[in-house]
Amino acid sequence: MKQLIYIFFVITLFSACTSRSDKEIDTSAIDVKVKIKRLEQELFSLQSKESVKNFLDNNQVFTKQFLQAEQYPHDSLLVNSVYQLVTDTSIHVLLNETREEFADLRYLEQEFTDAFKHIKYYYPDFKVPQIQTVVTGLANDMYVSDSLIIISLDFFLGDSATYRPQFPQYVLKRYRKEYIVPSVILLLSKKYNLINPADRTLLGEMIFYGKAFEFTKYMMPSKHDSLIIGYTGDQLAESDTNRNVIWGHFIEKKLLYETSHFIKIKYVDERPYTAEIGSKAPGAIGRWLGWEIVKAYMQEEKPNLQNLMKNQDAQRIFTQSKYKGKS
Structure with missing residues (x-):
């Protein structure tokens, strides 16, 4: 379910974009607690190809789904690619800016917690996925599945970032941190959004x-x-x-x-x-x-x-x- 998100600005308040009170529900009794795992901290502490390989082996979903390991003819090519990433000084510029902009992820954890409580209210069988963050040097923005969500934080640094994704401005303006959670929920909706495959209109x-x-x-x-x-x-x-x-x-x-x-x-x-x-x-x-x-x-x-x-x-x-x- 990985896909490029067309996502994320200071919002001018108009009546067309205010909250709608009919959707407010009491979720206080629903037991959901989100804790985000910061993979970038471990990833960029790696100092050898052997440690990179161990990291990839220990994070199989990240390796197979987010890094798309199958596109590499041999494991060593993926290891080399990731090693180049973590030793690239220009990527470390993004890493440092990400550490500063996203020093505290408690607000993201709270937003995800609130959204997941709502999903569980409407769909009690919903299982809360793990959430991980990473820095990819603007390679992959997001991966969303039923069990795991991976967010590349360097995509969402905003206009002050030294490097920005190579997207048109009308798309780029939405790559900001306030869009992260709505974009994930929008992707999760696909599981519940049934369609008629014969309808091509x-x-x-x-x-x-x-x-x-x-x-x-x-x-x-x-x-x-x-x-x-x-x-x-x-x-x-x-x-x-x-x-x-x-x-x-x-x-x-x-x-x-x-x-x-x-x-x-x-x-x-x-x-x-x-x-x-x-x-x-x-x-x-x-x-x-x-x-x-x-x-x-x-x-x-x-x-x-x-x-x-x-x-x-x-x-x-x-x-x-x-x-x-x-x-």
């Missing part, structure tokens, strides 16, 4: 994203919508103000049931803006619209979260939402 993809954002909001109800969807406060406010224009475009162009990959990616993939609508329409506007439809569905039908997430019928969700833009 743009609407189907929009509803998938909408359900994922709604799941994350339920698990982190006090988080601003902007930290969940990755828009700025201004972008959320603009989208809300111009929802009739956005909706009208989707209807006029008959986009909801579009199945062409090349057309769909214009509305759900990362872009600086959605040029087909206008320069002020954020990229991936179809994801935003999908969330708006899901919000309307939740208000109209009032299903519980579990029923929403296992509902594979995007058309039914859309129809019952009665969504038609802003009235």
Whole structure:
């Protein structure tokens, strides 16, 4: 389940991105305690290839999944690669900045604890995964599975970092520490977000994203919508103000049931803006619209979260939402 996260800014507070009190629940009796293991401390204390090999052998999931050991024809190549990493002086610049910026991870542990308590409230069988941090020299940003989460902290140092990931600015601005936990929860939502594999429509993809954002909001109800969807406060406010224009475009162009990959990616993939609508329409506007439809569905039908997430019928969700833009 490893994937590049399109994630993470000072948020301007707008009504569109405030918390929604209907998602506040009492989780005080739920027993969850998160303790993050800082792998970077051990990793960068290694001083020989033999010690690197022992470290990799003792951290098999990290080695196989995060470092993708299978892509190396021989174990020695991976050992050499990691040894070069831990002895690279430029990487040590990032390491020192990471140690300073993330000197104390108690706030992250508390955010994860609160979010996991919410997941366990809605899904009692949820097993809390281990969480580890690392510094990779901007090689891999994050790994998320049911049992283990690995976060490369150097990706999330923010604008003051000496080195930054080589992403476009509209993506890079979201690689900040306030986005770490929402991004992990968004990825964890995939396990619960059932889809109809036969539905190849743009609407189907929009509803998938909408359900994922709604799941994350339920698990982190006090988080601003902007930290969940990755828009700025201004972008959320603009989208809300111009929802009739956005909706009208989707209807006029008959986009909801579009199945062409090349057309769909214009509305759900990362872009600086959605040029087909206008320069002020954020990229991936179809994801935003999908969330708006899901919000309307939740208000109209009032299903519980579990029923929403296992509902594979995007058309039914859309129809019952009665969504038609802003009235």
